[in-house]
Amino acid sequence: MRIKPSKLFLLVPLAFMVIFFYVPLVSILKTGLWENGFTLKYISSVLTNDYHRRVILFTIGQAVASTLLTLALGLPGAYIFARYDFPGKGIIKAILTVPFVMPSVMVALGYILLFGKSGFVTQLIGRDLGIIYSWKGILLAHAFYNFPIVIRMVSSLWQRVNPHYEEAAMALGARGWTLFRRVTLPMISPAIFASAMLTFVFCFLSFSIPLIIGGYRYATIEVDIFTSIMVLLDFKTGSALAIIQIILSMVFMYLYLRALDAYAKREEQRVFRKPRPFTRRDWVSPKGLLVGVYSAIVFLFIVSPLLAVLYDSLHFNNAWSLEWYRRVFSTEYNPMFGATTLDAVRNSLTFGLATIILSVLVALPIAYALHRWNFRGKRLFDVLVMLPLASSAITLGLGYIKVFSGTPLYFTAWIIIAAHTIIAYPFVLRAVSTSLKKIRPNLWEAALSLGAREWKAFLRVELPLAIGGVIVGAIFAFAMSIAELGATYMLAKPEYTTMTVAIYKFLGARQFGSASALAVLLMAVSMVGFLIIERIGEEVW
Amino acid sequence: MVRVELKGVLKGWEDFKLTVDHLEARDGEFLTLLGPSGCGKTTTLRIIAGFEKPERGEILFDGKRVNDLPPYERGIGIVFQDYALFPHMTVFKNIAFGLEMKRLPKAEIERRVRWALELVGLEGLENRYPEQLSGGQQQRVALARALVVEPDVLLLDEPLSNLDAKIRERLRGEIKRIQRELGITTVYVTHDQEEAMAVSDRIAVMNVGRVEQVGKPLELYYRPRTEFVARFLGLSNILELKAENGKACLGGLCFDVGRDGKVRVFFRPESVHVKPGDTAEVIDHELLPGRIRLRLKIEDEVILAERFLDELPFPVEELPARVGVEVRSFSILE
Numbered sequence: 085m086r087i088k089p090s091k092l093f094l095l096v097p098l099a100f101m102v103i104f105f106y107v108p109l110v111s112i113l114k115t116g117l118w119e120n121g122f123t124l125k126y127i128s129s130v131l132t133n134d135y136h137r138r139v140i141l142f143t144i145g146q147a148v149a150s151t152l153l154t155l156a157l158g159l160p161g162a163y164i165f166a167r168y169d170f171p172g173k174g175i176i177k178a179i180l181t182v183p184f185v186m187p188s189v190m191v192a193l194g195y196i197l198l199f200g201k202s203g204f205v206t207q208l209i210g211r212d213l214g215i216i217y218s219w220k221g222i223l224l225a226h227a228f229y230n231f232p233i234v235i236r237m238v239s240s241l242w243q244r245v246n247p248h249y250e251e252a253a254m255a256l257g258a259r260g261w262t263l264f265r266r267v268t269l270p271m272i273s274p275a276i277f278a279s280a281m282l283t284f285v286f287c288f289l290s291f292s293i294p295l296i297i298g299g300y301r302y303a304t305i306e307v308d309i310f311t312s313i314m315v316l317l318d319f320k321t322g323s324a325l326a327i328i329q330i331i332l333s334m335v336f337m338y339l340y341l342r343a344l345d346a347y348a349k350r351e352e353q354r355v356f357r358k359p360r361p362f363t364r365r366d367w368v369s370p371k372g373l374l375v376g377v378y379s380a381i382v383f384l385f386i387v388s389p390l391l392a393v394l395y396d397s398l399h400f401n402n403a404w405s406l407e408w409y410r411r412v413f414s415t416e417y418n419p420m421f422g423a424t425t426l427d428a429v430r431n432s433l434t435f436g437l438a439t440i441i442l443s444v445l446v447a448l449p450i451a452y453a454l455h456r457w458n459f460r461g462k463r464l465f466d467v468l469v470m471l472p473l474a475s476s477a478i479t480l481g482l483g484y485i486k487v488f489s490g491t492p493l494y495f496t497a498w499i500i501i502a503a504h505t506i507i508a509y510p511f512v513l514r515a516v517s518t519s520l521k522k523i524r525p526n527l528w529e530a531a532l533s534l535g536a537r538e539w540k541a542f543l544r545v546e547l548p549l550a551i552g553g554v555i556v557g558a559i560f561a562f563a564m565s566i567a568e569l570g571a572t573y574m575l576a577k578p579e580y581t582t583m584t585v586a587i588y589k590f591l592g593a594r595q596f597g598s599a600s601a602l603a604v605l606l607m608a609v610s611m612v613g614f615l616i617i618e619r620i621g622e623e624v625w
Numbered sequence: 626m627v628r629v630e631l632k633g634v635l636k637g638w639e640d641f642k643l644t645v646d647h648l649e650a651r652d653g654e655f656l657t658l659l660g661p662s663g664c665g666k667t668t669t670l671r672i673i674a675g676f677e678k679p680e681r682g683e684i685l686f687d688g689k690r691v692n693d694l695p696p697y698e699r700g701i702g703i704v705f706q707d708y709a710l711f712p713h714m715t716v717f718k719n720i721a722f723g724l725e726m727k728r729l730p731k732a733e734i735e736r737r738v739r740w741a742l743e744l745v746g747l748e749g750l751e752n753r754y755p756e757q758l759s760g761g762q763q764q765r766v767a768l769a770r771a772l773v774v775e776p777d778v779l780l781l782d783e784p785l786s787n788l789d790a791k792i793r794e795r796l797r798g799e800i801k802r803i804q805r806e807l808g809i810t811t812v813y814v815t816h817d818q819e820e821a822m823a824v825s826d827r828i829a830v831m832n833v834g835r836v837e838q839v840g841k842p843l844e845l846y847y848r849p850r851t852e853f854v855a856r857f858l859g860l861s862n863i864l865e866l867k868a869e870n871g872k873a874c875l876g877g878l879c880f881d882v883g884r885d886g887k888v889r890v891f892f893r894p895e896s897v898h899v900k901p902g903d904t905a906e907v908i909d910h911e912l913l914p915g916r917i918r919l920r921l922k923i924e925d926e927v928i929l930a931e932r933f934l935d936e937l938p939f940p941v942e943e944l945p946a947r948v949g950v951e952v953r954s955f956s957i958l959e
Contacts, residue, residue: 526709529676532696533703534723534774544722548713 108483194389422578902949
């Protein structure tokens with residue numbers, strides 16, 4: 085096969101992926117499955133060990149439970165958003181974007197401040213609900229992150245269900261629950277299934293939340309790998325666990341992608357039902373009550389952990405004060421993480437910006453190839469470039485330690501940026517691909533007919549039209565980079581401490597005030613990203 | 626201006642095959658590809674443009690093979706059914722796009738965009754965005770954008786089918802005028818036979834992936850070679866008759882076919898003249914604006930006749946039960 089030189093630009097992102105994803109992955113496989121030849125010794129010793137087995141079952145169990153809770157919380161919202169227009173809908177919709185950009189360390193901190201032993205809620209009702217350091221907190225935090233996904237995906241499809249179907253069924257005598265179950269539900273089920281699968285994968289691979297809120301008693305596979313390597317220095321067990329995790333998450337990811345295909349097909353329907361505006365009378369009906377109560381729950385659920393952090397950061401010795409901020413920024417050198425707080429802020433921003441640039445540079449050529457070319461093995465290619473989505477940050481960190489320790493790259497900032505890029509770039513790719521798919525193919529052909537070469541037609545016509553997707557992808561990359569804890573913690577030497585790692589260390593030392601002050605700063609940075617996404621308002625998932 | 630030729634072109638998918646043995650658009654000619662949806666006319670156009678590669682055969686521009694040239698090196702201008710205006714560019718920028726690709730100097734671009742705007746009658750709208758224009762205006766921008774680069778060949782893919790009937794008629798006249806003015810070789814795709822008749826120098830009628838017949842509009846209309854062409858272009862009378870001594874007769878209605886044996890005789894309803902007489906029974910009639918359509922029975926066959934009311938030898942209210950029939954022009958189908 086002759087490869088045109090114009091296609092060589094794809095080599096750069098592919099080389100990056102091979103070096104920073106596939107080589108580390110292979111090295112993990114080798115560590116876990118190879119010892120003077122192929123062996124299942126370490127896999128089976130993990131699977132027969134009571135503790136690890138419990139961890140694996142708990143990981144799946146909490147992911148299932150989190151998904152169910154997420155659906156229970158998200159589906160009513162999807163219904164409300166698809167069917168009704170009410171005053172304040174815009175605000176609620178905007179608030180729903182917040183979890184996409186909020187670092188999980190911060191949310192975990194918020195939950196501790198709300199539900200911990202001396203938390204606001206605990207003091208308010210005078211009783212410890214047992215949410216922190218238990219599975220309950222994990223489920224709650226996972227639902228916080230994922231129910232906006234359910235609302236977005238399901239309501240977007242729900243709006244596209246042609247009302248004539250329901251009207252025809254009603255004319256034939258179906259009503260209420262029967263109508264929903266027999267007609268509406270089958271039409272929106274691809275969205276429900278796809279969003280549930282995505283939620284499941286996120287919960288299955290989640291790290292910071294089980295680590296901070298669950299504690300060691302409620303460890304997930306991800307936490308287990310982390311402790312195996314970082315505490316026990318047992319790379320064999322860590323690799324075996326990572327292999328088991330990758331296999332499982334690949335299965336779930338496959339199911340997700342299948343569900344997504346069905347979803348995308350349905351989403352092509354052009355029918356778009358305008359939500360019904362609320363009248364004054366609607367507010368006093370059961371519908372109004374539903375909408376009111378639901379909006380209040382959403383608002384409290386999302387805003388309360390953020391408010392708790394903000395409030396805590398401004399309180400010193402039971403009085404309003406900026407003392408925590410002063411302390412955080414005046415410290416010359418913090419022995420706990422070996423750098424000043426300002427260094428951490430600078431590191432976070434630097435890594436975030438570098439991750440934006442790199443992940444866009446990696447994602448754009450791949451998105452172009454997937455969008456524009458047809459070749460044999462395209463489906464496989466698609467899976468291979470999306471595979472980082474199925475691997476976790478801790479696994480990546482483990483792979484990097486195995487591959488790069490001893491090379492000049494190790495302990496540099498570059499390796500952290502590379503890890504962040506691998507974690508973030510699938511989201512950029514998705515965002516860009518989604519935007520590209522929405523462009524009519526005629527525009528491309530018109531550009532070619534006017535004398536534009538392929539790359540010029542892409543740069544001048546398609547890219548400007550897909551720029552919303554690129555920007556949203558870039559913000560996600562930034563948000564993921566500054567929120568990343570696991571891989572950064574494993575790979576960064578003290579001077580590369582980020583805000584997220586610093587907050588985690590403050591938490592470990594139970595210095596909640598300092599953690600809160602820094603978290604507010606992190607929140608402010610995330611908020612900028614949130615505002616940009618709101619302005620562009622593109623649907624990415 | 627160039628001559629466009631397709632020779633032995635074959636393009637196949639699982640459920641559809643396009644074969645064009647020979648098709649030619651002559652220098653400066655307005656050639657229309659006409660056919661029902663799914664007949665392969667748009668695919669043929671896209672093969673000329675270079676968006677589709679044929680599996681076999683040659684595409685020739687002035688005798689030079691262009692199979693391996695990408696669209697941007699073929700010197701074409703194309704207008705799509707949905708216009709495909711770049712939504713993020715103004716009218717000016719849209720029209721200037723092709724000139725910028727050629728790296729023309731700014732002043733030259735400015736001058737030529739003005740020329741194109743004037744050509745399609747859109748002066749003053751250059752700073753609007755496509756979404757701020759009506760469908761007809763968008764179509765003019767698309768036309769200007771395709772023409773401003775002075776292409777050798779202009780390709781139009783159902784350019785009018787998204788427009789209202791009135792605007793459609795006006796625009797097709799304008800397209801024809803501009804094409805004449807510039808003398809540009811044009812290939813036009815449509816499924817509307819009236820549109821095709823109105824604008825074309827020649828028409829190629831296509832059906833299930835083949836060219837059925839190529840000819841001047843009236844030639845195709847009155848002397849189609851196949852039943853498909855006959856029926857696609859308008860109401861038809863087709864009679865299967867046996868000819869003896871060079872004559873084929875249905876009752877008292879005879880045709881000089883000049884051969885013997887089975888023949889299929891074709892004629893248009895408006896070729897059927899009625900007069901007082903006894904050849905055919907009048908079954909029923911239908912009034913159209915200014916015209917009358919009669920269903921006439923001769924032996925076991927029913928034929929249609931269409932006349933202007935003022936040519937009818939008797940008042941409409943007093944149609945006789947039987948009339949005489951004369952067919953002034955007919956042709957023989959394959």
